[in-house]
Amino acid sequence: MDNTWQHIIELCNRFSQVTYENLTKIIRYSDSGSADGARNLDDSFQNDVDHWMGGGTCFSMTWFVYKELLEFGLKPRLWMGHKRKERNIHCALYLPYEGKEFLFDPGYLIFDPLELPLLPTAFATEPTEAFYPLVPNVVRLRRTPQTVELWTGSLKGPLKLRFEFDARGVDENEFRAHWSESFDREMMTYPVLNKLDRERGVQYYFQKGNLMTRTVEGSKMEKIERDKQGEVLSKIFNLSPDLIEKALKILDNK
Numbered sequence: 001m002d003n004t005w006q007h008i009i010e011l012c013n014r015f016s017q018v019t020y021e022n023l024t025k026i027i028r029y030s031d032s033g034s035a036d037g038a039r040n041l042d043d044s045f046q047n048d049v050d051h052w053m054g055g056g057t058c059f060s061m062t063w064f065v066y067k068e069l070l071e072f073g074l075k076p077r078l079w080m081g082h083k084r085k086e087r088n089i090h091c092a093l094y095l096p097y098e099g100k101e102f103l104f105d106p107g108y109l110i111f112d113p114l115e116l117p118l119l120p121t122a123f124a125t126e127p128t129e130a131f132y133p134l135v136p137n138v139v140r141l142r143r144t145p146q147t148v149e150l151w152t153g154s155l156k157g158p159l160k161l162r163f164e165f166d167a168r169g170v171d172e173n174e175f176r177a178h179w180s181e182s183f184d185r186e187m188m189t190y191p192v193l194n195k196l197d198r199e200r201g202v203q204y205y206f207q208k209g210n211l212m213t214r215t216v217e218g219s220k221m222e223k224i225e226r227d228k229q230g231e232v233l234s235k236i237f238n239l240s241p242d243l244i245e246k247a248l249k250i251l252d253n254k
Helices: 003-015 023-032 035-044 058-071 172-184 226-237 241-252
Strands: 019-021 077-083 086-097 100-105 110-115 128-132 138-143 147-153 160-166 192-197 202-207 210-215 218-223
Touching (some): 058 086, 086 160, 086 172
């Protein structure tokens, strides 16, 4: 196996232990008083997951992987994702490597580098597609000359279009600008945590007091009362109870 590719896989495996969460983002926004200040705090320890508190949203997670790939001597490209009329609300990475092209989307808990389908030919009338039976969520990538669509869902039901990525990508300055804009989005008004247990094939998703547990067999939802959230979320998402409680109190006072 090529050493560089082995380093990439090791990076993905190590990073798959990280929780997607907006709690550190909420705390840093409150502490700094500005979106740019909070973003700088998000970025300040991006090469040390422990100092970084072990989590983040798609921007900090994608930026971490981006910088690591640069350290490997590679040329990743930052991609912004759109959802319906909402522009630049998600992000991912494009990587050309030894004649192939890959998508990295750690912010959507996709920790495997997914090979992109070939670009459609000049005479093609339909996008090209690639399918990945990941667990518990399968993935389909649909590619046009200008975009890549991310579709996910279960093997038992229809897949849903999650995001459309502009294949032109953005430079670091534009990415940082969209990152700063993300601090004022609606999702910063409630806790969002998302974690994938790759070994067991289980996804845990918490939002607005509800915990969703998803497996290949299906999903179940349970309500977590406010006085239990610190304890329960700490165990599931491997975050400090004090960190969780601090963020929840900031939200309580809004």
